[in-house]
Amino acid sequence: MTRLRRPRFGVLLLCVVALVLFVWPVAMLAYGMLRTAPPGEGGHWSTADLTGALTSWDVWHSFINSLILSAAVVILSTALAVYLAWLVTRTRTPLRQIVTPVAVLIFAVPPMFYTLSWAMLGQQPSGLIDKALSGMFGVTPVNVQSWYGLIVVSVLGATAAQYLLLLGPFQALNPALEEASLVCGAGRFRSFIQIEIPALAPAILGCMILGFVLGMGMLTTPLLLGEPAGIYVLPTEIYRLIQGVTPADYAGASTLSLLLVLVVLVLVAIQSKVLGQRKFVTVTGKSSRRERVDIGAWKWLGTLAIALFTVFALVLPVGQFVLGSFESYFGVYNHFTTGNYATVFQQPGTSQAFTTTILVAVVSGFLATLLGVVITLVTQRSTSRLRRLPDICVWLLWAVPGITLSLGIIWAYLSVPGLKQLYGTQWIVLLALVVGTTPIASRAVGGSIVQISRELEEAARTSGASALRSTAGILVRLIAPSFLVSWLISGIVASGNLDIPILLASPTNQTVPLLAYDLYDNGSLSQAAATFCVFIGIIAALLVVVAVARLVLSLRMRLAQRAALVPVVS
Amino acid sequence: MAAVEIQGLTKSYGDNQVLSDLNIEIGDGEFLTLLGPSGCGKTTTLRCVAGLERADGGEIRIGGTVVASGASRVFVPPNKRDIGMVFQSYALWPHMTVASNVAYPLRMRRKGGGDVRRQVAEILETVGMAAFAQRQVTDLSGGQQQRVALARAMVAKPGLLLFDEPLSNLDAKLRRDMRREIRAAHDASGGASIYVTHDQEEAIALSDRVVVLRGGVVQQVGTPRDIYEHPVNTFVADFVGYDNILAGTVAGTSDRGCAVTLADAGDTSPVLAANGPVKTASAGGSAFVAVRAEHLAVEPLLAGGDVPEGTLAGIIGSRTYTGQHVEYAVEVGMQRLLVRMPVETTAEQRAAAGTVLDTGEKAAVRFNPGRTVFIKETAAS
Numbered sequence: 001m002t003r004l005r006r007p008r009f010g011v012l013l014l015c016v017v018a019l020v021l022f023v024w025p026v027a028m029l030a031y032g033m034l035r036t037a038p039p040g041e042g043g044h045w046s047t048a049d050l051t052g053a054l055t056s057w058d059v060w061h062s063f064i065n066s067l068i069l070s071a072a073v074v075i076l077s078t079a080l081a082v083y084l085a086w087l088v089t090r091t092r093t094p095l096r097q098i099v100t101p102v103a104v105l106i107f108a109v110p111p112m113f114y115t116l117s118w119a120m121l122g123q124q125p126s127g128l129i130d131k132a133l134s135g136m137f138g139v140t141p142v143n144v145q146s147w148y149g150l151i152v153v154s155v156l157g158a159t160a161a162q163y164l165l166l167l168g169p170f171q172a173l174n175p176a177l178e179e180a181s182l183v184c185g186a187g188r189f190r191s192f193i194q195i196e197i198p199a200l201a202p203a204i205l206g207c208m209i210l211g212f213v214l215g216m217g218m219l220t221t222p223l224l225l226g227e228p229a230g231i232y233v234l235p236t237e238i239y240r241l242i243q244g245v246t247p248a249d250y251a252g253a254s255t256l257s258l259l260l261v262l263v264v265l266v267l268v269a270i271q272s273k274v275l276g277q278r279k280f281v282t283v284t285g286k287s288s289r290r291e292r293v294d295i296g297a298w299k300w301l302g303t304l305a306i307a308l309f310t311v312f313a314l315v316l317p318v319g320q321f322v323l324g325s326f327e328s329y330f331g332v333y334n335h336f337t338t339g340n341y342a343t344v345f346q347q348p349g350t351s352q353a354f355t356t357t358i359l360v361a362v363v364s365g366f367l368a369t370l371l372g373v374v375i376t377l378v379t380q381r382s383t384s385r386l387r388r389l390p391d392i393c394v395w396l397l398w399a400v401p402g403i404t405l406s407l408g409i410i411w412a413y414l415s416v417p418g419l420k421q422l423y424g425t426q427w428i429v430l431l432a433l434v435v436g437t438t439p440i441a442s443r444a445v446g447g448s449i450v451q452i453s454r455e456l457e458e459a460a461r462t463s464g465a466s467a468l469r470s471t472a473g474i475l476v477r478l479i480a481p482s483f484l485v486s487w488l489i490s491g492i493v494a495s496g497n498l499d500i501p502i503l504l505a506s507p508t509n510q511t512v513p514l515l516a517y518d519l520y521d522n523g524s525l526s527q528a529a530a531t532f533c534v535f536i537g538i539i540a541a542l543l544v545v546v547a548v549a550r551l552v553l554s555l556r557m558r559l560a561q562r563a564a565l566v567p568v569v570s
Numbered sequence: 571m572a573a574v575e576i577q578g579l580t581k582s583y584g585d586n587q588v589l590s591d592l593n594i595e596i597g598d599g600e601f602l603t604l605l606g607p608s609g610c611g612k613t614t615t616l617r618c619v620a621g622l623e624r625a626d627g628g629e630i631r632i633g634g635t636v637v638a639s640g641a642s643r644v645f646v647p648p649n650k651r652d653i654g655m656v657f658q659s660y661a662l663w664p665h666m667t668v669a670s671n672v673a674y675p676l677r678m679r680r681k682g683g684g685d686v687r688r689q690v691a692e693i694l695e696t697v698g699m700a701a702f703a704q705r706q707v708t709d710l711s712g713g714q715q716q717r718v719a720l721a722r723a724m725v726a727k728p729g730l731l732l733f734d735e736p737l738s739n740l741d742a743k744l745r746r747d748m749r750r751e752i753r754a755a756h757d758a759s760g761g762a763s764i765y766v767t768h769d770q771e772e773a774i775a776l777s778d779r780v781v782v783l784r785g786g787v788v789q790q791v792g793t794p795r796d797i798y799e800h801p802v803n804t805f806v807a808d809f810v811g812y813d814n815i816l817a818g819t820v821a822g823t824s825d826r827g828c829a830v831t832l833a834d835a836g837d838t839s840p841v842l843a844a845n846g847p848v849k850t851a852s853a854g855g856s857a858f859v860a861v862r863a864e865h866l867a868v869e870p871l872l873a874g875g876d877v878p879e880g881t882l883a884g885i886i887g888s889r890t891y892t893g894q895h896v897e898y899a900v901e902v903g904m905q906r907l908l909v910r911m912p913v914e915t916t917a918e919q920r921a922a923a924g925t926v927l928d929t930g931e932k933a934a935v936r937f938n939p940g941r942t943v944f945i946k947e948t949a950a951s
Contacts, residue, residue: 455661458622461648462655462732463722464678470649477665 011384014374018390021371021435022397025408026261032254032411039250040414040423049251059256062237066260069222069233070215073154078208080155081162083305086192089170092292093302100167102310106160110496112513113532115221117317118144118153120324120525128320145228154221156313158214162207169203209271213264217401219499224520234260235403235499242407242503254411257404264399325529340530350531352508353515356426357495357535360511364433365441365491369483371434372442376449397439402499405436410503424506432504433494441490448482488546492539572631573598573730573762574619579628580640581614581786588614589786592628596762601753603765603777605797607809611786612766613734619764620655620732621648633729649678654723655732658739660715662707668694668718669703675726693721696758697751713744717751724755731756733765737772749775770810774798782806800846803947807860812943813908814861816841820851827939830859836903838882841937846944858945863910865941868898871932881934882907886927898927900935907935 033050037043053059087093088100106114121128122144143149177199181191197204219235227236234256241253295302326336344350375390400408409432413419422428456478460470498513505514512535519528572595579592589611596602604612617623618638619630627640632653637646654675662671669690676686694700697717702710707718716736723731733752737745753776756763767773773780774794782789782797782805790802801807804815818830818841827844828851843859851857869881877883884902891913898909927933 453659453661455657455659456663458620458648459655459657459661459663459719459722460674461622462620462651462653463675464649464652464726465674466649467647469678474663478663 008384011378011382011386014378015386015389018375018393022393022438025405025412025435026396026400028411028415029254029258029261029404029408031415032407033251033258035251037250038248039410040420046251049249050255053249053252053255056252058232059237059252062232062234062256063259065226065231066216066233066235069150069154069218070212072151073158073215074208074211076151076155077158077162077211078204080159080309081166081207082197082204083302084159084163084309085166085170087302087306088167090192090292091295091299091302093295093299093306095303095306098310099163099306102314103160103163106157106313107164108492109536110492110498110513111157111218111220112496112498112516113321113536114157114317115153115224116516116520116528116532117321117324118149118156119224119520120529121316121320122149122153123525128316128323143229145225147226147229147231150222150225150229150231153225154215154218156309157221158211159309160313161214162211165207165210166200166203169200173199206271209267213267213399216260216264216267217404219401219403219502223498224517235401238403238407239502250407250411253407257407260404261400264401268399321529322533324526325533327526329526340526341534343527344530344534349507349510349515353510353512353531354535354538356429356505356509357511357513358538360426360430360433361491361495364430364437364494365487365489367434368437368441368490368494369445369486371438372445372486373449373479373483375442376446380450381454391442394439394442397435402436402497403503406432406500406503409435424504424509426505426509429501429504429509429511432500433497436497436500437490437494440493441486444486444489445479445482449479452478488542495535495539572596573600573633574764575629575631576615576619577629577631579615579618579625579630581611581618581623581625587786589618589625592786592788594781594788594791596764599760599762601756601763601765601776601778603767603773603780604783605767605770605773605780605809606783606789607768609785610783612768612783614786615783616732616734616764616766619730620653621646621651651730652726652728653730653732654726654728656716656719656723656734656736658735660712660719660736660739662715662718662722664706664708666707667703668699668705668707668710671707671718672721672725675722675728679726689725693725696724696755697721712740713748716740716748720752720755724759727759727761729761731759731761731763733763735767736765737767738769745772752776770797774810782809799943801860801943802846802945804858804860804945807858807943807945811862812860813863813910814859814866815945816859816861816905816907818857818859820853820855820857822853823848823851827942828857828944830857830944832859832882832902832905834904835882838902839877839879841882841942842880842939843942843944844939845942847946848944850946851944855946858947860943860945861937861941863897863908864895865938866907866909867911867936868900868909868927868933869936870927871934878934878936880939881936883932883934886929886931886933888929889927898933900933902935909935 032039034045034047035043036046036049084099084103088096144153173196177195178188178191181195182188186194217235218233219239222231222233222236223239226233227240232240238253238256238260241249241256325340326338328335328337328339372394375394378384378387379391397405409428410423413428413431414423422431452475457470457474460474461467465473495511496513497511498517501511501514502517505511510518512531516528516531516535519525519531574594574596576592576594579589580587581589588609592611592615594602594615604615606612614623618625619632621637624645625638625640629639629641630637632651635646636642636644637651638644663674666674672690672693673686676689681689690703691700694703697720699714699717699721702714702718707715710718719736736752737748740748749772752765765773765776774797777794779791780794780797781791784805790797790806792800797806798810801810801812807815816832816835818832818835821829821831821840823829827842828846828848829840829842831840832838841859868886869878871877871883882902884900884907887899887901887906889899890897894913895910896913898911900907900909
């Protein structure tokens with residue numbers, strides 16, 4: 001009987017860990033909302049800051065701005081993403097093959113890099129766009145630090161994500177639905193509007209709500225493009241209350257954070273209710289060849305859309321970035337220098353930032369993936385009544401935007417006596433990044449674990465392997481490839497994160513995105529660009545190494561197989 | 571000494587009682603099949619024998635050794651039970667070659683390298699997979715994967731082989747081939763086998779003995795012939811393919827069998843059933859008769875003519891040509907009987923058989939008392 005109890009103890013332990021890591025910081029926001037002093041500094045209970053925040057015009061103004069920004073971004077990016085997904089999956093539009101790689105590239109680039117390059121691109125009077133337009137027409141109409149800039153840049157990034165999410169459902173939609181409609185006498189276009197779009201409505205709606213949720217929590221783009229123009233959204237207002245006013249208003253920031261979490265939770269609840277009623281019954285796993293439509297001259301409009309999207313979402317930002325990093329002073333286009341790179345490597349803070357970033361990215365990616373594996377295994381295989389709890393805790397985190405999580409973590413750990421020294425160290429940044437990236441890691445690694453049939457381990461047990469041996473020799477070995485992929489993804493996501501280090505890191509242990517933001521904030525745009533180019537270069541080099549290693553491994557395996565085929569087992 | 575003894579096995583998942591007091595004994599060298607619909611507890615029983623699941627109560631002995639007992643709290647883990655198992659999904663490890671998959675049980679038993687190579691080669695030869703030893707298992711077809719899984723289960727020569735619906739993912743022809751190979755493998759191993767399936771044809775073709783399970787309760791234990799020809803209740807009859815299971819009342823018994831008046835069959839004479847526990851029938855009691863469609867025959871019935879003895883009068887409801895047979899659905903009162911007649915292939919045979927019956931014509935359905943099973947049962951519980 002002891003054998004039965006031991007796993008239950010393990011599940012219980014995991015539940016406690018999950019609650020501490022994922023739920024406690026959120027709960028502590030409520031505590032912080034009612035305290036008069038900053039985290040870890042005593043104070044007493046008061047609702048003054050709470051009521052103060054809720055009656056402040058600034059707060060409600062930023063709330064309304066958040067709603068407007070999210071709504072505008074979601075509507076525009078979803079429409080564009082649906083159009084692109086349709087062009088790619090249903091038509092013979094030229095250039096359709098490049099959409100997915102472009103979207104993957106945009107998606108892979110940290111939002112910090114993306115926004116920074118656009119901030120440079122659309123700056124008056126130094127950016128490439130501005131230079132080109134004023135050169136050609138003598139007018140300077142573009143300023144990206146504005147509502148329009150904020151929306152356009154957000155839409156370009158969000159479209160890539162929405163497109164990647166919608167591609168699967170578009171490809172998996174049973175072609176028989178469209179064929180049935182055609183046989184009934186409807187045309188292609190009519191079938192698309194009346195049959196396919198409604199059939200895909202749950203998927204599209206799901207993407208829209210997810211996009212809205214992410215839009216509400218977005219910090220980087222509004223911070224770089226909105227704040228200089230006096231546009232505040234909830235996340236930047238939270239940041240301002242802590243870093244922009246003296247003394248810092250932690251209680252007010254906590255109130256806003258909880259407000260944000262509540263709004264997002266309501267949205268998630270709506271999503272699960274809407275999706276709960278309409279199941280994805282039409283989407284089958286059966287792949288069948290689908291006739292592509294020739295949409296005639298309209299296809300050139302599609303090609304134009306794809307080309308414009310590629311130029312604005314990828315070519316221009318990257319070009320500006322690389323170009324900008326070689327400018328002696330940003331906006332000076334006739335004197336190129338490698339001086340920025342020299343400066344980057346000479347400054348003592350820089351190498352520190354790179355070391356810190358690599359350390360926290362590697363370790364937090366590993367730990368987040370490990371947590372994801374353990375939680376998925378428990379959810380899948382435990383028979384305990386509590387087995388779903390850790391997974392639910394992780395899911396809750398999707399509703400907690402980065403800046404909110406950082407604040408919650410400050411409250412959660414600095415309020416504990418003895419842990420106060422953690423503040424400003426790389427360890428608390430590391431911890432927060434583990435918590436923040438676990439949802440992503442858990443999704444990245446979970447799918448492949450679910451596919452590993454339990455019978456594979458049972459076959460090892462009935463073959464005479466002990467429990468430990470079948471876990472190590474079969475389960476661990478089979479999880480390993482997706483573990484490594486998830487580690488890589490989580491590490492890259494963590495390394496590009498700005499929301500967490502911006503509140504938790506101190507000047508002595510900045511991460512690269514934070515360093516780049518500080519350089520940008522001080523007007524050293526070219527140096528910011530150079531820093532980030534090095535950073536992206538490291539990630540790209542890492543990806544190349546991984547790709548080469550995979551290639552070599554699979555080649556070696558194939559060679560070994562061929563060699564082994566010659567002497568048949570004696 | 572029995573190879574496996576299962577005594578008083580109980581198991582439930584939450585409120586769902588899967589097994590209640592199950593008792594089965596498997597003899598040395600016996601091939602026993604657990605047959606039943608999904609959810610009948612057959613797979614749970616097998617997994618309890620393998621040690622992949624723990625029963626709530628009861629005792630399991632393999633080769634006389636207690637491997638699981640609720641009373642004395644003994645539980646021997648699966649790797650210490652000396653068994654081999656073939657899984658429904660084959661469960662071959664995708665990161666290993668065919669040879670290393672098959673070698674795994676030997677390595678777990680700490681056999682030396684030379685022995686391992688020799689035994690792996692031998693067993694792969696037996697299942698006809700020697701040429702594939704160094705292939706990745708993911709390159710193999712379903713049938714080939716099943717052969718490798720069989721080789722892996724047998725390679726360490728365990729005293730007990732367990733099969734969990736191993737053929738359900740294969741197509742019909744391959745299934746028949748593999749059926750023969752599994753039986754040959756069992757005969758060669760000399761040990762006992764337990765085989766789980768929901769396919770009655772498979773169970774009957776493979777086994778020495780069949781246990782029919784339903785809701786965790788044994789319905790019937792017997793040789794394939796017993797189960798096929800003498801089902802003891804309507805559940806077993808239905809499960810092993812009796813097309814006509816008809817409710818009625820016992821009219822009387824005689825030396826020739828038991829006469830059952832069918833319910834809802836209009837004004838017809840009783841049907842004579844000579845198969846089954848006819849001696850226990852008492853007049854007036856409710857009962858069932860079960861007949862396979864091929865053991866009934868239709869004859870033309872002239873308008874106004876008498877109904878011949880041993881037949882029931884009815885009307886042809888439909889006629890279906892199926893290639894080997896012609897199937898008639900005959901309406902007898904409110905009952906509908908299915909009759910399967912061989913196809914007369916030549917004109918002479920057709921002439922000899924008389925007329926071809928058409929939908930709407932009157933016909934007599936002839937019963938063969940020896941092939942008509944009497945089932946003493948009030949209702950399907």
